[in-house]
Amino acid sequence: DGGITQSPKYLFRKEGQNVTLSCEQNLNHDAMYWYRQDPGQGLRLIYYSQIVNDFQKGDIAEGYSVSREKKESFPLTVTSAQKNPTAFYLCASSPHGRRTTLYNEKLFFGSGTQLSVL
Amino acid sequence: KQEVTQIPAALSVPEGENLVLNCSFTDSAIYNLQWFRQDPGKGLTSLLLIQSSQREQTSGRLNASLDKSSGRSTLYIAASQPGDSATYLCAVRPQTSGTYKYIFGTGTRLKVLA
Helix, strand or coil: CCCEEEECCEEEECCCCCEEEEEEECCCCCEEEEEEECCCCCCEEEEEEEECCEEEECCCCCCEEECCCECCECCEEECCCCCCCCEEEEEEEECCCCCCCCCCCCCEECCCEEEEEC | CCCEECCCCEEEEECCCCEEEEEEECCCCEEEEEEEEECCCCCEEEEEEEECCCCEEEECCEEEEEECCCCEEEEEECCCCHHHCEEEEEEEEECCCCCCCCEECCCEEEEEEC
16 A cells, blocks of 8 residues: 555654654655644644755754655654754655646545654 | 644544534735644654645545635544544645745644544
């Protein structure tokens, strides 16, 4: 079955540690996104990628880094510079990234990773 | 700056009721609006997408309407069931050049009582 797989489901970070969240999709989608969800707040965009080897900062990119070396994969690293990393992290994708006439596409989400600080 | 608001934050209804969830946005320059469902501890599932040129979309017991000029959308759920209990979020895609962002509301947490 096609979909987006996020791992791990739960992750704990020690102070000063970098951690990496995995996101893999087999939908053949060009565009991928990372969102952060905090209780009582809407989803906030961290980074997005429209095509392989290209990505842009979202609204809250500080303390995070990403790579897009393969179409299927868009890992997110939460660095020690992110002082408040506890949140639910969601990866999403949509079929086409750079085709500007195709804005009306649904977003598909993974099942999320809950990151907590030890 | 585009802002999306969903009121109420939480709603409880008895099984079988028809109900309406509300979503409002401040800037009418959007490509589309999507409604999502989120179960606790899970990702989001897209329910309906309404393009800016459309007035409504239907899927089964769900009907979403869009009034772009007034900055409002509603999600109508007919004959609610306990399985409809979840958080419902709306999101708009602004017509901002070069951006692929969606702006999300904070959601309405729905509980349907058996």
